[in-house]
Amino acid sequence: MTVWKWVLPFVWGLHALDASAGWLDEVGLELRFDDNLTRAQLDRDIKSDTALVVSAAAGTGYQLTDNGRLSLTLTLSGSAYQRYEGLNNLNAGLELAYRWKFGLGPYVPELRLSGSATRLDYRDAPRDGWLYLGEIAIAKRLSDRSGIRMSYRVEQRESDTVADRLRPAIAADVFDLTSQNLSFGGDYAIHPEYVFSAAYTIRDGDIVSTTRRNLPVFLASSAIAADPVFGSGRFAYKMKAITRSLSLGVSRVVGGQASFTLGYEYLDSRAKGGIDYEANLVRATYLYQF
Amino acid sequence: MKNTLRELRVRMAHAGFALTFCLSPVGAHAGEIHALVRDKTGKGVVDAVVVALPANRSAGNAGGASATIIVDQVNKEFIPYVLPVQVGTAVNFPNKDNIRHHVYSFSPAKNFELPLYMGTPASPVLFDKPGAVVLGCNIHDWMIAYVYVSDSPYFAKTGADGKANLTELPPGDYTLRAWHPRLAGKEEATERKVAVSRTGAVEATWDIGLTPEFRIRRAPIPGQRGY
Incomplete structure (x- = not known):
């Protein structure tokens, strides 16, 4: 409630500053397969599933100066899993972002600062909560065909x-x-309608692995709780780990304002005590930007 | 009458129709050039500009155009994509969106900037040098359009069928050129000489090479919202 006390006057102030703010809208539909949803090390504990994800983003953008843009975006997303319905979730978030272009034209570097708070509502109530993100990112378009970002x-x-x-x-x-995440990425147009993108991320922070009773995992963990989403006798273990991920995608333009993307992500997590796991995610995503 | 003609030209340019200018007096005996621009597969090329440079420069309107025409900004896109104008033409850039745009060009033929604005800028931009001018918007990087500034009053833009007609040309010798935003090679390489008579039409066909159209895309990429 305290958050809204300052958010609402802030939004009102922005409207007073620039009554001509424009709406930014994006809707998306994604089919996502995860071959290790439990983030488990042993085959007996590994569970896979497919989820259908629907997302939408709407908000206002305020071009404060020739180079600076402030945006306030409401995000909504919902996921429905085929087998593990306890993971079905509905999320609503608010993101405040500031983008700064270092000059004129499409090839100058851009800096983006953003912060967001997202309400997480799962069918499995213990997973309900809030997710807070803070990010600083810099991007530069190298040519009509390529761009990089960090x-x-x-x-x-x-x-x-x-x-x-x-x-x-x-x-x-x-x-x-x-967790803390450091990411490097880029994209390259391999054809006027197809863009190939790649990103490498290093994540340092907590992970949750759900397994049966497991002494090595127990010794490496800092918190344990029953996790009936994946069946009886399953426990969620919280551990510190370094996770490296590589994501690749090919995105096709559909009618100018939409894209269809096939993506693959490989995750490799390593915690102390020799606890490690791998996961592979495959995504098919349709996005439309208004 | 002058205002009516100006309005007609603005509307034609706005609608993206193949457009023919003739600023010299309309004579009873005037020639025509029927141009066809095709790609290497034989398909008609839209948005190519065909220019006829008179050998006798006095046949053209050395004083340039006096009308103000427009390049609109609608749904975060420039309309039209290609606008041919004569040297000396003033072009206005009305913003029909409910957000602000920032129009600019780095092109040698016209380097200008219209910082953040809504509605119609107070002053149009005068295009006073021949050449192709690439337009961009600093807020929406995918927005791109071209103003082709011709040093001849005789030019036309091809339609979807690749055809354009240059009409009411004074009889005489002309050098023809074809230009397109994705033209492979130099515009000068497309030059050819033709003689236009008082009656009948000259047919001119180009088979041009086009570079692939790599544009900064508007369509989103997953995980990159905000750029």
Whole structure:
């Protein structure tokens, strides 16, 4: 509630500053397959599933100066899983971003600062909470065909409730997570209608691995809670890990304002005690920008 | 009458029709050039500009054009994509969107900037040197358009069928040129000489090479919202 006390006057002030602000709208539909949804190390614990994700973003942009643009965007997304329905979720977020272009034209560097707060509402109530993101990113278009970008992002996830402790001495806040992410990426038009994109990200922070009782994972973890979403006798373990990810995608322009993208992401996480896992994600995404 | 003609030309340019200018007096005996611009596959090329340079420069209007025509900004796009004008033409850039645009060009033929604005700028931009001028918007990088500034009053833009007609040409010798935003090679390489008579029409066909159209895309890429 405190947040809204300053957000609403801020938005009102922006409208007073620039009554000609324009709406930014984007809608998307994504089919996502994850071959290791549990982020587990052992085959017996690995669960895969496919989710349908619907998203929309609407907001206002304020061109404050020739080079500076402030945008306030409301994001909505919903995911429906085929097998593990406890992961079905509906999220609503608010993002404030400031973009600065260092000059005139499409080839000058751009700086983007953003912060967002997203409400997470899962069918599995213990996963409900808030996700806060802060990001600084710089991007530069090298030519009509290519561009590069780099970003640093901090994430903090806070759950509404903490599950009952399995043991008095063991923390159970498995869905209270923090991480730092450093990402490098680029895109290249391989054809006037097709863009190839790639990104490499290093994430340092908490991960959640859901397994059966597992002593090595237990020893590496900082919090444990029952996780019935993946069946009885499953436990979510929170651990510190370094995760490296490589994402690749080919995006096709559909009618100028829309795109259809096939994407692949490889995740490799390594926690202390030799706990590591790999995951592969495949995405088919349609996005339309108004 | 002058205002009516000006309005007609503005409307034609706005609608993106093949457009023919003739600023010399309309004579009873005037020639025509029927131009066809095709790509290497034989398909008609839209938005090519065909220019007829009279050997006798006095046949043209050395004083240049006096009308003000427009390049619109609608739904975050420039309209038309290609606008041919004569040297000396003033072009206005009304913004029909409910957001601000920032129009600029770095082209040697016209280097200018219209910082953030809505509505119609107070003063049009005078295009006083021949050549192709690339337009951009500093807010929306995908917005691009071209003003082709001709040093001859005789020019036309091809339609979807690749055809354009240059009419009411004084009889005489002309050098023809074809230009397109994606023309492979130099415009001068398309030159050819023709003689225009008082009656009948000269047919001129070009088979031009086009470079691939790599434009900064408007369509979003997943995970890159905000750029």
